[in-house]
Amino acid sequence: MKLLALIALVFCALSAKPLETESAKILATFPFPGRSQYIFMETYLKALAAKGHQVTVINAFKNTATPNMRFIEAVKVHEFSDEMMGLLNEPFLWGQLNAMDFVLAKITEITMEDDGVKKLINSGETFDLVLAEMIQMEPLYAFAQHFNATLAGFSSFGTDNRIDAAVGNISPMSYNPLVTSPRTNRMTFTERLSNAYENLVEEFHRHWVHLPTMEKMFKKHFPNSKKTMAEVMDSFSFVLLGQHFSLSHPRPYLPNMIEVGGLHISHKPKPLPEDIKQFIEGSPEGVIYFSMGSNVKSKDLPQETRDTLLKTFAKLKQRVLWKFEDDEMQGKPANVLIKKWYPQPDILAHPNVKMFITHGGLLSSTESVYFGKPVLGLPCFYDQHMNVQRAQRMGFGLGLDLNNLKQEELEKAIKTLLTDPSYTKASASISELYRDQPEPALDRAIWWTEYVLRHKGAPHLRATSRDLTFIQLHSLDTLAVLFGVPLLVSLVLLKLTCKLLRGKSQKCPHADKLKKH
CATH class of the missing domain: 3.40.50.2000 (Glycogen Phosphorylase B;)
Structure with a gap:
């Protein structure tokens, strides 16, 4: 019997076929003039194209013709790149945020006004997947809803509190430093205090300055959008992160946050010139x-x-x-x-x-x-x-x-x-x-991309945290009941006890305080 069972297992293993992914149409956006962001993903996109997927890339560079790849070269942004980089030397945080906001808005507007991009928007095409660089250019995320596609993100620098929020991940400030700070995960009390303060300033700036600016651009370029910008920002199916815990620090990740740091590095270096x-x-x-x-x-x-x-x-x-x-x-x-x-x-x-x-x-x-x-x-x-x-x-x-x-x-x-x-x-x-990893980062990125394509956006990976309010997520309502009800009962009992004692002509030491309540 054991022999028969073993033969059956071997037969099943040999006859099982890996799940196949049909050829998909993929749109990837790389609006930033710095080439390093594109270098991070270039090998990955070429690997997708080599597997038969049709890949369209919006970037700010001249590109070499590649099978199954189409390029929309929004190169005009380079006319402003030196001016933009000069703005990023502000000494104070609020000035830095304003400068970065101006740069992001400028790049977004230049990209959306590019003739090739406008032609694509009006082409009537559809895509299966849109890969958007998660660098706070929210109107570009709207390509997904415009082309009726699944939205995915990538970040060459890894994750931060905004990317965590987009997928519902937790990001404790106590050991996750602001990505723009010189701090590490091992912070002193003073550093944690600075980290909390700067996070609050960034959040305030984001919600009162940055997002309103981006929403105006969103409505301008996608006036007939079926989704609001907030709904678009809440529709990421998975995120590729350009980091690895050996290079940064261990921290929580949801299943749809994939560490692929180093995916652009070839395991066999090419001969040098x-x-x-x-x-x-x-x-x-x-x-x-x-x-x-x-x-x-x-x-x-x-x-x-x-x-x-x-x-x-x-x-x-x-x-x-x-x-x-x-x-x-x-x-x-x-x-x-x-x-x-x-x-x-x-x-x-x-x-x-x-x-x-x-x-x-x-x-x-x-x-x-x-x-x-x-x-x-x-x-x-x-x-x-x-x-x-x-x-x-x-x-x-x-x-x-x-x-x-x-x-x-x-x-x-x-x-x-x-x-x-x-x-x-x-x-x-x-x-x-x-x-020391179970597979190369590039293979991991490709597998998860095709996994999400096979499962139509993989909605089963969506964290419940994305559907809860701030009060619900942090259990503030339930904690209020757990701590508030006993406190209220205690106050009532104390008041009744004092009344009973007064009835016996005994002075209640808390009477004056209770009258105030």
């Missing part, structure tokens, strides 16, 4: 890679800051690869190679690259950890301060103030990272933790 390869391999003391990412341009750094970097690099035995956006650099030392764009993951994968000087963006932080490289962080804005602070706490990096960069401090930090083996060891250890 010959000139870069020779420059790296021809340096006996190793190489330092320096990039400020796609949003901050090295060519626009203050001259004093650039001089500090150049003087420091000139004194190094190591060679330096510097991502620099001009063809020429005045005063460039012989040991520095400049290019407008580098194949960053392939460079970091090279064993002769010893460290990474970075702005601290999450994609760069993920790549540095994946390839086990210590980092020197020069953060500028948004999540970069938090990522650099985390690198310091976890022991695989150091951080300096880019706005007040001193040559002596820069030289010391570089020397420490190159000579102290603890930083390389910590980076290698975290790399091992990150790589």
